[in-house]
Amino acid sequence: MKAAVIKKPGVIEVEEVPTPEPADGEVLLKIETCALCGTDQRVLSGEKHVDVPIVGHEITARVHSLGKNVRGVREGERIIVQTVIGCGRCQMCADHRENLCENTFKAIGYQFNGGFAEYMIMPKSGVDQGCLIPVPEDLPAEVGTLIEPLSCCVNGMNYIPMEDMEHVVVFGGGIIGVLNSLVAKARGVPTVTIMDVSQERLDLHKKLGLPIDNLVNSLGGDPVEWVMGHTNGRGANAVVVAASVKLIVPIGMKALRRGGHISIFAGMPKSDPAQSIDLNLIHYNELNVHGATSSAYREYLTARDFLVSGKIDGKQLVTHRFPLEDFNNAVKTQADPSTGALKVVIEP
Ligand SMILES: [Zn+2]
Numbered sequence: 001m002k003a004a005v006i007k008k009p010g011v012i013e014v015e016e017v018p019t020p021e022p023a024d025g026e027v028l029l030k031i032e033t034c035a036l037c038g039t040d041q042r043v044l045s046g047e048k049h050v051d052v053p054i055v056g057h058e059i060t061a062r063v064h065s066l067g068k069n070v071r072g073v074r075e076g077e078r079i080i081v082q083t084v085i086g087c088g089r090c091q092m093c094a095d096h097r098e099n100l101c102e103n104t105f106k107a108i109g110y111q112f113n114g115g116f117a118e119y120m121i122m123p124k125s126g127v128d129q130g131c132l133i134p135v136p137e138d139l140p141a142e143v144g145t146l147i148e149p150l151s152c153c154v155n156g157m158n159y160i161p162m163e164d165m166e167h168v169v170v171f172g173g174g175i176i177g178v179l180n181s182l183v184a185k186a187r188g189v190p191t192v193t194i195m196d197v198s199q200e201r202l203d204l205h206k207k208l209g210l211p212i213d214n215l216v217n218s219l220g221g222d223p224v225e226w227v228m229g230h231t232n233g234r235g236a237n238a239v240v241v242a243a244s245v246k247l248i249v250p251i252g253m254k255a256l257r258r259g260g261h262i263s264i265f266a267g268m269p270k271s272d273p274a275q276s277i278d279l280n281l282i283h284y285n286e287l288n289v290h291g292a293t294s295s296a297y298r299e300y301l302t303a304r305d306f307l308v309s310g311k312i313d314g315k316q317l318v319t320h321r322f323p324l325e326d327f328n329n330a331v332k333t334q335a336d337p338s339t340g341a342l343k344v345v346i347e348p
């Protein structure tokens with residue numbers, strides 16, 4: 001089969017490799033579409049290390065063949081892949097919160113080969129956990145790839161009572177900021193604002209016709225003042241930090257109304273993650289601070305339902321498609337804001 005193989009940090013070659021065979025309990029998948037994500041970019045550029053030569057975890061595929069003793073999966077079934085595989089023994093895994101596995105979860109595209117190839121193995125631990133999640137035949141494969149990143153946003157937003165809210169502000173207009181915003185809209189928030197420092201990005205959202213109420217360039221003025229000016233001086237009900245910029249956290253807190261929620265969705269630079277914040281703002285204003293990391297099975301089902309029902313329109317988010325042979329071009333396109341790329345997918 002063909003696969004995009006990491007030869008050394010920053011060097012990827014599309015080459016012929018042996019098609020894997022499913023061992024006992026494993027399932028061989030034929031990849032329909034696999035999308036590039038920000039984490040893949042960091043791995044492919046050599047900035048982040050993974051244990052395997054083939055990455056890619058936003059996957060729509062078809063079950064090609066089964067190893068021995070596989071139950072609950074049938075050949076020909078169309079599925080998407082749950083990325084995170086928990087240990088299956090801890091209390092978090094027992095509660096189906098595999099993303100919080102107390103023994104550190106493993107993941108497709110990190111510890112197991114991923115979807116930038118014609119075929120991929122779902123390991124036994126993933127099959128047993130239920131990582132092959134059925135999707136309807138008529139769901140476009142490229143829209144199916146959005147279920148994984150959308151499930152992460154569903155997870156982060158689960159901590160926030162969106163149904164009672166007037167105004168949610170998302171800092172960061174990349175695909176993750178957009179998906180968080182669309183979850184807020186799908187959950188009925190009347191006004192959702194994206195703030196970003198890139199006018200190019202905001203123009204792209206407008207061009208794509210995304211249902212975001214306000215697209216605000218945060219370089220154009222004080223973001224806190226903007227929020228206060230658009231909420232009768234009360235502040236936003238919730239702020240989502242969807243960009244890896246530490247300073248957004250204290251700014252976002254100041255933009256919240258009393259009793260507001262802030263979700264720190266983005267991971268911060270590992271070498272320097274500390275940020276000083278005014279704890280009295282949390283204390284006196286009774287702010288709620290939430291984390292978010294990856295997602296578990298239930299959030300995949302919610303994300304799938306949002307996309308299948310059309311409550312979230314996934315079609316407008318995929319801007320570029322490449323065959324596997326053009327993998328390096330796809331990576332360049334995704335990394336270059338001037339290309340107008342929001343979501344780039346590979347069709348092996
Ligand atoms: Zn991802």
Ligand SMILES: [Zn+2]
Pocket residue numbers: 086087088089090091092093100101102103104
């Ligand atoms: Zn566990």
